[in-house]
Amino acid sequence: MLALIVLSVGILALSGSSAMVNRMIGRGRVETHAALLAARRVERLRMAAASTSPRCTSASFTSGGPVWEDGLRQSWTVGPAGPVRKVRVSVSYLTIRGTRSAVLETGIPC
Amino acid sequence: MLILGGRRGFTLAETLLAMVLLLMVSGSVYRVLLSTVRLTRSQTEHIALQSNVRGAALVAGNELRELSTAAGGNGAQNDLLSLGPNAISYRAMRGFGYTCQTLGPGLLRISRSAFFAYRDPQPGRDSALLYLSGMPTPADSGWITAGIIALSSSSTCGGGEPAISLTLPAGIGTVPGGTPVRIYEAMELAAYQADGQWWLGLRSLSSGEAIQPIFGPLATTEGFRLAYGDAAQMATVVPSLIKSISVTIRGTGVNYDNSSAAPLSEVLSTQIALKNAQY
Numbered sequence: 489m490l491a492l493i494v495l496s497v498g499i500l501a502l503s504g505s506s507a508m509v510n511r512m513i514g515r516g517r518v519e520t521h522a523a524l525l526a527a528r529r530v531e532r533l534r535m536a537a538a539s540t541s542p543r544c545t546s547a548s549f550t551s552g553g554p555v556w557e558d559g560l561r562q563s564w565t566v567g568p569a570g571p572v573r574k575v576r577v578s579v580s581y582l583t584i585r586g587t588r589s590a591v592l593e594t595g596i597p598c
Numbered sequence: 599m600l601i602l603g604g605r606r607g608f609t610l611a612e613t614l615l616a617m618v619l620l621l622m623v624s625g626s627v628y629r630v631l632l633s634t635v636r637l638t639r640s641q642t643e644h645i646a647l648q649s650n651v652r653g654a655a656l657v658a659g660n661e662l663r664e665l666s667t668a669a670g671g672n673g674a675q676n677d678l679l680s681l682g683p684n685a686i687s688y689r690a691m692r693g694f695g696y697t698c699q700t701l702g703p704g705l706l707r708i709s710r711s712a713f714f715a716y717r718d719p720q721p722g723r724d725s726a727l728l729y730l731s732g733m734p735t736p737a738d739s740g741w742i743t744a745g746i747i748a749l750s751s752s753s754t755c756g757g758g759e760p761a762i763s764l765t766l767p768a769g770i771g772t773v774p775g776g777t778p779v780r781i782y783e784a785m786e787l788a789a790y791q792a793d794g795q796w797w798l799g800l801r802s803l804s805s806g807e808a809i810q811p812i813f814g815p816l817a818t819t820e821g822f823r824l825a826y827g828d829a830a831q832m833a834t835v836v837p838s839l840i841k842s843i844s845v846t847i848r849g850t851g852v853n854y855d856n857s858s859a860a861p862l863s864e865v866l867s868t869q870i871a872l873k874n875a876q877y
Binding site: 495506510517527531532538558 | 623627630634637638641644645648652655829830831841842864866867868869870871875
């Protein structure tokens with residue numbers, strides 16, 4: 489009986505760890521997508537900032553969102569006037585334990 | 599339990615029952631073990647596929663981010679050499695420095711302390727881009743390109759500091775001290791087919807080497823897709839107008855969860871603003 493209990497606990501632990509690994513793989517996939525999406529938004533803002541002379545006067549270089557892309561929700565803020573504008577891109581996604589966010593912050597020279 | 603002559607033991611029925619129970623438990627454990635092996639293999643494949651595609655997206659991004667083009671620019675001003683939907687050739691930067699002395703026609707000396715490089719230049723493989731005044735017209739300054747004929751890595755500048763000496767064609771004339779020099783190599787990043795599968799490959803066009811796989815396998819259709827955008831982020835194929843490149847990588851892997859179903863697939867897209875679109 490004792491052997492059966494030990495065996496059952498081992499098998500349950502094995503199944504539990506497999507499920508956890510599956511969740512981690514899924515989470516890694518979504519995190520990668522979120523990071524690339526945020527990087528893509530920063531690149532677009534960087535291009536918008538450089539598209540006008542003087543810099544950073546484009547109507548596209550402004551805070552925005554929320555926008556849904558590839559099933560992920562993104563929103564971004566562009567800092568107020570200054571030689572370097574702080575840009576913050578937040579990408580949110582759903583997990584089994586609720587909504588999580590990946591945040592990318594950078595500075596764009598003006 | 600039967601006791602014979604003071605010895606204890608098991609009846610045949612007890613032994614049979616124990617064996618049946620053992621078989622049932624062993625069968626269950628074996629089934630769990632098999633499914634765990636299958637699951638682990640599937641998880642490993644998923645991880646490899648994601649890692650593969652992520653790596654390809656990062657490498658492609660890092661290769662292309664440094665490139666630059668100039669609106670209406672000539673060949674020397676554009677780093678994009680040829681464009682395609684699943685292949686691109688470009689000038690990959692290998693080093694940057696400033697000449698420390700004025701020497702004879704075609705001779706350059708670059709101080710090591712002001713030379714930032716991935717590696718030392720290689721004659722026959724690398725070329726130099728020089729920013730010279732009076733180019734292309736006497737009133738202008740601009741970049742000219744020249745192949746590196748010879749190299750000496752043990753020379754010194756006038757002040758005695760270590761330097762690299764480059765020999766370029768004498769036709770470029772005398773290069774003044776303080777001239778910016780960019781060392782580059784023509785490279786190609788492309789999807790190609792080998793052993794019945796598609797791969798993302800990289801090769802040096804300058805040295806004429808064969809393409810080498812860096813990531814894969816890729817999906818058969820649109821495994822590596824490039825799209826070029828101008829300042830308004832509209833599609834263009836004119837090199838001098840390109841400001842951004844969108845890269846889509848579509849990897850593929852074996853589906854261990856269900857071998858009769860379609861292979862695993864993972865897609866990542868990224869967008870790279872070229873250097874001329876950032877400053």
